[in-house]
Amino acid sequence: MTESERGCNMPIIRDISLNLNIRDVLRRQGLGEVVKVRPEIKVLIQELLTDIKNSCMLEPVAAYEYYTVRSMNDSQILLKGNKVIHGPLLPATFPEAKELVVALCTIGPGLEEQVTDYTNRNEPLRAVLLDGIGSAAVDKMVIDVLKYLARESSSRGYEISSPVNPGMHGFPLTEQWNLLKLVNSDEIGVKLTSSGLMVPRKSVSMIAGIGPEMKRWTQAEICARCKLSKTCHYKVTEQG
Amino acid sequence: MNKDLVSMIADLNEQEALKIVKDRLNAGEDPLRIMEDARKGLEIVGERFASNEYFIPDLVYSGEIMKLITELVKPKLTREEETRKSGKIVFGTVKGDIHDIGKNIVAFMLDVNGFEVIDLGVDVPEQKFVEKIKESGASIVGLSGFLTLAFDSMKQTIKAIEDAGLRDRVKVMIGGGQISEEIRKYTGADAYGRDAMAGVTLAKKWTGIN
Numbered sequence: 001m002t003e004s005e006r007g008c009n010m011p012i013i014r015d016i017s018l019n020l021n022i023r024d025v026l027r028r029q030g031l032g033e034v035v036k037v038r039p040e041i042k043v044l045i046q047e048l049l050t051d052i053k054n055s056c057m058l059e060p061v062a063a064y065e066y067y068t069v070r071s072m073n074d075s076q077i078l079l080k081g082n083k084v085i086h087g088p089l090l091p092a093t094f095p096e097a098k099e100l101v102v103a104l105c106t107i108g109p110g111l112e113e114q115v116t117d118y119t120n121r122n123e124p125l126r127a128v129l130l131d132g133i134g135s136a137a138v139d140k141m142v143i144d145v146l147k148y149l150a151r152e153s154s155s156r157g158y159e160i161s162s163p164v165n166p167g168m169h170g171f172p173l174t175e176q177w178n179l180l181k182l183v184n185s186d187e188i189g190v191k192l193t194s195s196g197l198m199v200p201r202k203s204v205s206m207i208a209g210i211g212p213e214m215k216r217w218t219q220a221e222i223c224a225r226c227k228l229s230k231t232c233h234y235k236v237t238e239q240g
Numbered sequence: 241m242n243k244d245l246v247s248m249i250a251d252l253n254e255q256e257a258l259k260i261v262k263d264r265l266n267a268g269e270d271p272l273r274i275m276e277d278a279r280k281g282l283e284i285v286g287e288r289f290a291s292n293e294y295f296i297p298d299l300v301y302s303g304e305i306m307k308l309i310t311e312l313v314k315p316k317l318t319r320e321e322e323t324r325k326s327g328k329i330v331f332g333t334v335k336g337d338i339h340d341i342g343k344n345i346v347a348f349m350l351d352v353n354g355f356e357v358i359d360l361g362v363d364v365p366e367q368k369f370v371e372k373i374k375e376s377g378a379s380i381v382g383l384s385g386f387l388t389l390a391f392d393s394m395k396q397t398i399k400a401i402e403d404a405g406l407r408d409r410v411k412v413m414i415g416g417g418q419i420s421e422e423i424r425k426y427t428g429a430d431a432y433g434r435d436a437m438a439g440v441t442l443a444k445k446w447t448g449i450n
Contacts, residue, residue: 029295029296029297030295030296031295031297038252038297038298038301040252040254040301041297041298041301115341119340119344122307123304124300124303124304124344124345124348125297125300125301125304127341127344128296128297128300128341128345129297131341167387167388173387173388173389193336193338193363194336195335195336195337195363195389196389197336197337197338197387199338201338201339
């Protein structure tokens with residue numbers, strides 16, 4: 001990932017190379033390391049990964065922006081420019097933040113269109129596996145974008161926290177409209193449905209705190225906090 | 241019962257399973273018996289899925305094998321046998337939610353298990369469900385939703401079915417990533433399915449199969 005460009009004065013990252021490995025993809029199918037995966041399934045995943053490489057199915061792009069924190073109380077954070085982010089999760093999670101970075105990542109509509117195509121052609125196994133590859137791609141992209149933002153922050157003497165996402169407890173999904181106004185969502189082709197879901201569906205919006213010393217949490221801690229931790233098919237960690 | 245076909249399907253051995261079906265058809269065997277064995281194999285797949293021996297891709301793979309077998313057997317069935325279904329199910333992702341991969345898996349597994357699935361797609365308004373229940377005479381409704389925002393839509397959809405005077409005519413199942421017994425009670429559904437096979441098991445129970 002190289003330097004970002006600025007679209008309508010907000011930075012955009014286009015040069016994102018997603019090197020997906022089969023392990024990440026298998027996890028997104030609910031298949032952990034301990035599971036014996038059928039060779040037919042592995043072959044099909046490998047075939048789909050090759051198709052992706054030889055096509056424009058994945059078009060990863062991210063938009064982001066930094067905002068200086070002016071003040072915060074228990075239920076919201078006020079940013080410079082009179083912008084407000086609501087929800088108790090953020091002030092509780094980033095009390096030490098000097099800035100917030102709002103980021104929006106998407107792999108574009110191509111993969112989803114192909115999934116629909118497979119479904120319509122009555123090839124559900126390919127559809128399911130490709131959908132899982134798309135989820136794995138977004139996961140990978142989020143990690144890469146956070147690393148990029150960490151490097152940028154580090155060059156200014158700051159650290160970046162782990163991110164939070166709308167829909168988490170204490171950060172209502174209704175804030176999605178707010179978030180998309182804080183980054184250049186039009187430029188990267190992400191829109192919201194009337195109920196606040198992102199289209200393309202394989203997109204992630206997130207906010208992280210920026211400051212001299214920021215907390216980070218592991219995937220195991222994230223999984224442990226989730227109410228689906230007992231039943232989740234997709235958890236990253238064995239104990240998650 | 242031919243053990244071989246049952247075990248080949250249960251073991252997801254596509255090539256062998258198809259070969260056995262062709263051989264049995266060529267030998268003039270009753271196609272309904274072949275289909276019965278194939279369904280028994282599929283049941284074992286369901287049991288292995290429930291015990292975490294198999295996973296979603298395996299389940300879908302078994303469905304694809306079943307589809308291929310049905311295609312082979314279909315020309316040998318009478319018109320009546322070919323169109324005979326276990327029951328009609330109106331199915332869709334509720335208003336406000338656009339997730340479809342889970343819904344598609346359940347719909348596919350219901351289909352290969354002999355149900356007629358009327359798939360209304362995603363972001364389906366309450367009235368659309370009501371209209372389709374009236375039109376089709378379906379006895380089962382499946383409401384899918386991945387996010388918490390779907391819970392209210394599910395509740396409203398069931399209320400609309402009730403308001404239309406259809407609630408006593410249909411059984412309603414709900415499903416999706418975060419669905420629990422608590423959510424079932426909140427929405428007023430009859431049952432919830434944790435996964436695709438749970439949905440199939442519910443549908444079979446409600447239609448008196450097994």
